[in-house]
Amino acid sequence: MMLNRTGPASSNPLKLEDVEKPVPKAGEVLVRVISVGVCRSNLHMIEGDWLHDGVPSKLPIIPGHEIIGEIADLGDGVNWLKKGQKVGIQPLWSTCGRCEYCLTGRENLCPHKEITGETLDGGYAEYMLGNAMHVYPIPQGIDPDLSSPLFCPGVTAYRAVKRSDLGPGKTAYVMGIGGVGHVVVQIAKLTGSRVVAISTREEHSELAYESGADDVLNPGVKYDRLGDHVRKADSVIVFSPNQDAINAASKLVKAGGNIVLGVHGGMDRISFVDEIQIRGSVIGPRSDMYSVLDLASHGKIRIHSTKYRLSEANEVINLLKKKEIKGRAVLIP
Numbered sequence: 001m002m003l004n005r006t007g008p009a010s011s012n013p014l015k016l017e018d019v020e021k022p023v024p025k026a027g028e029v030l031v032r033v034i035s036v037g038v039c040r041s042n043l044h045m046i047e048g049d050w051l052h053d054g055v056p057s058k059l060p061i062i063p064g065h066e067i068i069g070e071i072a073d074l075g076d077g078v079n080w081l082k083k084g085q086k087v088g089i090q091p092l093w094s095t096c097g098r099c100e101y102c103l104t105g106r107e108n109l110c111p112h113k114e115i116t117g118e119t120l121d122g123g124y125a126e127y128m129l130g131n132a133m134h135v136y137p138i139p140q141g142i143d144p145d146l147s148s149p150l151f152c153p154g155v156t157a158y159r160a161v162k163r164s165d166l167g168p169g170k171t172a173y174v175m176g177i178g179g180v181g182h183v184v185v186q187i188a189k190l191t192g193s194r195v196v197a198i199s200t201r202e203e204h205s206e207l208a209y210e211s212g213a214d215d216v217l218n219p220g221v222k223y224d225r226l227g228d229h230v231r232k233a234d235s236v237i238v239f240s241p242n243q244d245a246i247n248a249a250s251k252l253v254k255a256g257g258n259i260v261l262g263v264h265g266g267m268d269r270i271s272f273v274d275e276i277q278i279r280g281s282v283i284g285p286r287s288d289m290y291s292v293l294d295l296a297s298h299g300k301i302r303i304h305s306t307k308y309r310l311s312e313a314n315e316v317i318n319l320l321k322k323k324e325i326k327g328r329a330v331l332i333p
């Protein structure tokens with residue numbers, strides 16, 4: 001599905017087009033896509049919300065950055081992967097390997113990174129190219145049709161929890177129980193913390209309980225019904241794409257606590273006397289991705305996915321915009 005020009009989701013901007021099967025260069029692999037997750041950031045890119053940040057960096061472009069597929073061909077020099085092997089690709093398509101971030105385990109911050117489906121073609125397609133240094137063999141016990149979202153919500157959730165300093169006896173509040181949030185709940189529970197999920201949608205509350213939340217709070221659409229939850233959180237992890245949610249996070253966090261932001265937004269007044277820390281979190285380096293695959297292969301985390309056909313991508317993007325997707329939608333070519 002090709003994005004030739006950005007536009008409102010309701011105008012069905014993705015077009016089904018025939019394109020040449022790409023040919024892997026040295027260090028690349030050709031991947032036959034088995035499934036690709038539909039991310040809210042795909043919606044933002046498709047609608048042109050991020051043009052001012054240079055996303056997408058080229059048009060036309062094939063979106064899609066959470067992929068499981070099968071290796072169909074190998075470029076020169078790739079001798080540690082095999083044809084027919086199942087692999088995943090995450091948003092971090094490649095990194096430079098030389099900068100201060102790459103050399104200190106924070107390659108997700110590499111200024112020279114390529115982003116799958118944003119700076120080069122992604123997985124809303126039958127075939128795509130992967131960088132052999134950044135494809136991940138799929139371990140046993142992972143369903144390739146349903147688990148492609150491990151490669152964005154999975155790693156994004158994992159890193160956000162890692163940056164939240166949770167542990168036994170701590171309380172986490174997770175705002176926004178969508179594709180990422182429902183995995184954040186599962187991983188936060190693995191730290192031994194009490195987890196309160198916050199969602200303004202009834203169907204998403206159900207998913208929060210299914211994901212292991214101890215409590216689910218519906219604070220109303222304006223987030224003005226926080227009740228006695230104010231200043232109860234050791235960490236508030238925000239994946240709701242809503243400025244009101246971010247404002248509410250600053251009320252929920254207790255002195256000495258932290259807010260982990262996985263979305264764009266502004267921060268209201270925060271008083272220094274509370275020593276509150278605000279941290280961003282963005283996807284994750286390869287080491288985090290391997291930890292996610294390990295957890296998933298041992299049944300510790302599970303993506304709630306619904307399958308659609310690749311040709312239904314526009315419909316799915318519209319459902320996502322209306323917040324009518326429970327968990328994650330995956331497209332099957």
Ligand SMILES: [Zn+2]
Pocket residue numbers: 039040041065066091152153
């Ligand atoms: Zn994503």
Ligand SMILES: [Zn+2]
Pocket residue numbers: 095096097098099100101102107110111112113
């Ligand atoms: Zn780098």
